[in-house]
Amino acid sequence: MPYPSQVxxxxxxxxxxxxxxxxxxxxxxxxALATSLGVKAPSLYRYVDGRDNLLQAVNxxxxxxxxxxxxxxxxxxxxxxxxxxVALAHAYRAFAHANPCSYELAFTSSGVRRPDEEIxxxxxxxxxxxxxxxxxxxxxxxxxxxxxxxxxxxxxxxLNEQLQxxxxxxxxxxxxxxxxxxGWQKRSREGP
Amino acid sequence: MPYPSQVxxxxxxxxxxxxxxxxxxxxxxxxALATSLGVKAPSLYRYVDGRDNLLQAVNxxxxxxxxxxxxxxxxxxxxxxxxxxVALAHAYRAFAHANPCSYELAFTSSGVRRPDEEIxxxxxxxxxxxxxxxxxxxxxxxxxxxxxxxxxxxxxxxLNEQLQxxxxxxxxxxxxxxxxxxGWQKRSREGP
DNA sequence: GACAAAGACTACTATCATTAGCTTTAAAAG
DNA sequence: CTTTTAAAGCTAATGATAGTAGTCTTTGTC
Numbered sequence: 001m002p003y004p005s006q007v008x009x010x011x012x013x014x015x016x017x018x019x020x021x022x023x024x025x026x027x028x029x030x031x032a033l034a035t036s037l038g039v040k041a042p043s044l045y046r047y048v049d050g051r052d053n054l055l056q057a058v059n060x061x062x063x064x065x066x067x068x069x070x071x072x073x074x075x076x077x078x079x080x081x082x083x084x085x086v087a088l089a090h091a092y093r094a095f096a097h098a099n100p101c102s103y104e105l106a107f108t109s110s111g112v113r114r115p116d117e118e119i120x121x122x123x124x125x126x127x128x129x130x131x132x133x134x135x136x137x138x139x140x141x142x143x144x145x146x147x148x149x150x151x152x153x154x155x156x157x158x159l160n161e162q163l164q165x166x167x168x169x170x171x172x173x174x175x176x177x178x179x180x181x182x183g184w185q186k187r188s189r190e191g192p
Numbered sequence: 193m194p195y196p197s198q199v200x201x202x203x204x205x206x207x208x209x210x211x212x213x214x215x216x217x218x219x220x221x222x223x224a225l226a227t228s229l230g231v232k233a234p235s236l237y238r239y240v241d242g243r244d245n246l247l248q249a250v251n252x253x254x255x256x257x258x259x260x261x262x263x264x265x266x267x268x269x270x271x272x273x274x275x276x277x278v279a280l281a282h283a284y285r286a287f288a289h290a291n292p293c294s295y296e297l298a299f300t301s302s303g304v305r306r307p308d309e310e311i312x313x314x315x316x317x318x319x320x321x322x323x324x325x326x327x328x329x330x331x332x333x334x335x336x337x338x339x340x341x342x343x344x345x346x347x348x349x350x351l352n353e354q355l356q357x358x359x360x361x362x363x364x365x366x367x368x369x370x371x372x373x374x375g376w377q378k379r380s381r382e383g384p
Numbered sequence: 385g386a387c388a389a390a391g392a393c394t395a396c397t398a399t400c401a402t403t404a405g406c407t408t409t410a411a412a413a414g
Numbered sequence: 415c416t417t418t419t420a421a422a423g424c425t426a427a428t429g430a431t432a433g434t435a436g437t438c439t440t441t442g443t444c
Contacts, residue, residue, distance in 0.1 A: 107348070107352065107354070108300050108348075108352065114352075114353075114354070117356060120354075121357070139367070141357065141359060141364070142359065142363070142364035142367050143367075143371070145346070145349070145355055145361075145364050145368065146342060146346065146364065146367070146368025146369075146371065146372070147368075148345070148349065149341075149342055149343075149345035149348075149349055149368065150338060150341055150342040150345055150368075150372070151341075151345070152345040152348065152349060153340070153341035153342055153343065153344040153345020153346065154338065154341035154345065156299070156300075156341075156344065156345065156348065157337070157340065157341055157344060160299065160300065160306070161306075162299070162306070162312075163337055164309055165333065167333060167334065169337075171334070172333070172334035172337050172338065173338075175331070175334050175335075175338070176334065176335070176337065176338025176339075176341065176342075177338075178375070179335070179338065179372060179375030180342070180368075180371060180372045180375050182374075183370070183371030183372050183374035183375030184371045
């Protein structure tokens, strides 16, 4: 194989993620990415199908890491379903705060296609299992949707600086998640 | 006043909003906007300070309409705080579904600056009042943050097509909001 | 009828993503 | 050790975009 390559696809994706996280999505360009890899922009197209394709790969990697953070949080967490979900919520929020730009990119379509639904489904089913321990199976999808919405929404509002009225945001977050789960518990105890 | 203008700032903002809603933010450009106004792109800069400035004005208009939708929903709603907030949540979601592109634009910074905090504060205080009827004053900010996060998060996940596993999303949304409020009610009844 | 100025236009710059086609290079073949 | 070759990088170009500078047009006013 003549002419050994100076980069590979994996390194491009990794560097793209790092660049986006460091400088923000707005500052990201194929040209800047190429420069940071010691190469010229057109060379990237040998490994990547285009900007959108690349960002999709970045998003997949972001989701992988997010779900890895879930796994880690759940191994250390207690047994009770509600406590596990609270731990999950805090791990989720911590991840988003540690990776604000790539998190936001992964969850705001804005033209960029999202990764395969199949993969996401595999990642989310265990969470629904835990939720079923609180609400019962039939309600678990609805309850999980709401929980993810609450977490995602809270984090997005924080990242977009829309919760500027002071107070302890971590505490507010924890209280809100706890209230949400309590509400579902109450319902499942008392019936609709 | 010689040479009567063919557009004014207000019309530009209105048309920009309409264009974004019709074609999506990605398809929006100063040039496309100018064409739709029967004018060339550079002419717009006489009325608008630049793309970001224009989009900020669009966002302000979007927020005004969102809060107008709140007001309307609250006038028709019952007396009990929880019922009022449920009505508010559904009005919020309906607005976002009716204006998906401009809603998303208004709530995802991505370089575009957001409108004045002062205005937003005025819009949000009445909601906190209602929430205080459920949780009491000290917890009302935390509880409101969580509620807005839940609603915003749910809507964002819907708009970004991340809730694709079937079921009645409106029902899941309503159940989740109800559970959330129930959780806070329970807390305030039983203490921390 | 001449003029002043508001307002729109053309022409230009700079930045992107992306494509086409040429050049370089190091490994493999002789 | 030279020649071949194909992968990989590069330059140059295209077309879209935001934004700027300076010119031309229109029209109310004198």
